[in-house]
Amino acid sequence: MDTELLRTFLEVGKTRHFGRAAESLYLTQSAVSFRIRQLESQLGSPLFSRQRGNVHLTPAGERLLPYAESILQTWGRARQDVSLSENYMEQISIGASAGIWELSGISDWINASHNTLPEVAFRIESVSRQDIVRALLEKSIDLALLGDPPKVEGFRLKQVASFEFKLIATQPDIKFSELPSIPLTYLDWSTRFSIEHARITELQKTPLLHASSSSVVVNFLSANQGMAYLPEPVVSKHIDSNKLFLVEDAPAMEQSLYLCWNEDNEKSNIISQLSEIPFELRTASDD
Template sequence: MDTELARTFLVVAETGSFVKAADRLNISQTTVTARIRSLENQLGQALFERGRHGASLTPQGDRFMPSAMSILQVWERARHDVNVSTEHEHVLSVGGELSLWNPLLLNWLVWMRKNCPEIAVRAEVGDSASLIGKVERGILDIAVVYSPLYHPGLVVEMLEEERLIMVTTDPSGSTAENEHYVYVDWGPEFSSHHDKAFPSLKRSGIFVGMGPMGLSYILSAGGAGYFRERAIRGLLDEGRLFRVPNAPAFPYPSYMVTTETERPQAAIDRGMLGLRRVIRDGMSPWVMPV
């Protein structure tokens, strides 16, 4: 199927209007209408309800949405694969949750460049569910996540038994008051344990959904919060952060997820080996953004 049909479908769905979609795509409304009609004819289903106030997805259109996204993602992977230098024998596509990129996957990229120069790497960031979905659809070879889904056909391996610990920029190590505490959303299991241990701190004045953002904040403005022990070990050694005495540590293991595939398994095996080696040999400290 023409990828432009899928792209046009997604833009119409996002904007809710054939006119706005035409403006976004820099084509005529007639072309948008023709593309959607062609797509509907190919699928044998109406994808949009047309009305005076725009276009809304039919139930069939809503079901087609994930497939349309997959079509474009597979096409983007194919474009990347065929444009890789002839110096590379394989292309490895890897995705990870944002909090896992610094420093784990940054260190892994360095390991791959040193030890597997024949493998080109395509890397991306996403949430656990979307990354695992891409592994299932063959868009990604490996996903590195905190909360894996155990679907049939997936191969899930624990990567490291990480812990979340409370740290502060205060050398005395005292627990922060609400206005100086950063509540990092590490997921429902963490929230359950945290809120039982610190019921007052769940009403923190600052709530962030990403560990690296919360860490950058307290390093800049001061404060306290829970962060991954391995990621902040260097900052503790440097005296930029201090462990809060008697604060409980919470388990936060990470996993790598892949699947049996017809693509070159050797490249995937090398990528997974690299992840294990980076964990085993130790990582460089958390990298401060420029």
Template structure:
């Protein structure tokens, strides 16, 4: 079975498009189609249903996908394991970081890594935590720097590097700003601006309200915390933000248990890490928490 054909199959399945898969693999669409056709011939099974412009995995394709990912991951692991024998820190390091970590935590670490490891090519992506998490789980990335999931998959190894204290905030001229303390029930009477419902940060916030049988009035959602801070500042609603991002907002006293979110890195438990990945993780673990 041709590994290039397997790689094309996984790319098409994940992208949901032959053209997008071709862009990701730097191939022509016809080359992708030929690889898929070859794989279908070898397996004597149709892997995709093509209906108009939409494609869907057949039952055979659904069965093959996790196995194809595992084969490609094991081949990549074997390659990295052999390369690591030399002890040289070189090659390509595939890594993703959330937007918040990229802006507020990552720059000094990247600078140090680039200075210490000039022979490493960084394949660096800036993704939402949940997308980066999924790509590590699928074997597309060695490391992701993200807001850690409250309920990680059993195949994910997560390590906390930083911890954000989370605080409820409003604009200084908001009607609640003059109160000595504000209950969560009072907050539900006003519009909230929070990250999307699928984000790990939103899950943390939602949990505190759910325990009291409450539900915040979500007026707007965006996954960019700097944008949320701007919208709170101009009076569009209240939010829950890291303590390091509360200026120039008014921090509310809600008399609730303190909330934190863990930031750190994740890797796949079954993936052999390259020397470059190990060096990068060592830099992370030297950080003050």
């Protein structure tokens, strides 16, 4: 299958408009329409409902979507692997959710990994929590950083860090008893975190913002009144600079960070070496 057909399908699916997709792909609208017809012919199913002013995916198109994304990601990785220069023996793909990549100290570990294995090329990818296990099973990533340890046969797991989530607010001297009157912002971090969050009665309300990125939550709180539980390696510098404030009598939530990989991966020797590299998250006071 021509990967350009899939790329065009994803762009039309994202824009819901053949004209805008054509502009993004630097094609004519007729070329975009022709590619979609080709793909539909190969699959034997219509992928888009083409009502005037309302282009949307059919059920068949919705089913194709994750496969198209996976195929293009795998194809891109294959091209990089094949074209590795003689200076590099192997490429390792590391996946994590956007929120985990924001933790202070992650970049230090990647730099240390490069220094320890200079003959390895690294590919860093953002993968949603829901897709991490599938990506490891399909080997579209070699190694994952995650907060929820998956219980999958054949997976190796190593705890590499622990840290706390702390409740912060946009105003100083907030007491725990005042929480029901303060707007809530929620960071979608892990299953364990969501369970612990749900146990706090004072936080059971509809959040003004629900996001998977710590920086998005911090930026939102910087412009609005409210509170949120955030990982200390992300929020400590904002507390130290008095931009956000700790709710002193609120309970802290212990969280862990794990490295996870598929034992069946042919790069397991390199992955094992990476798992031995010291991992240390940083807070503002550590800098």
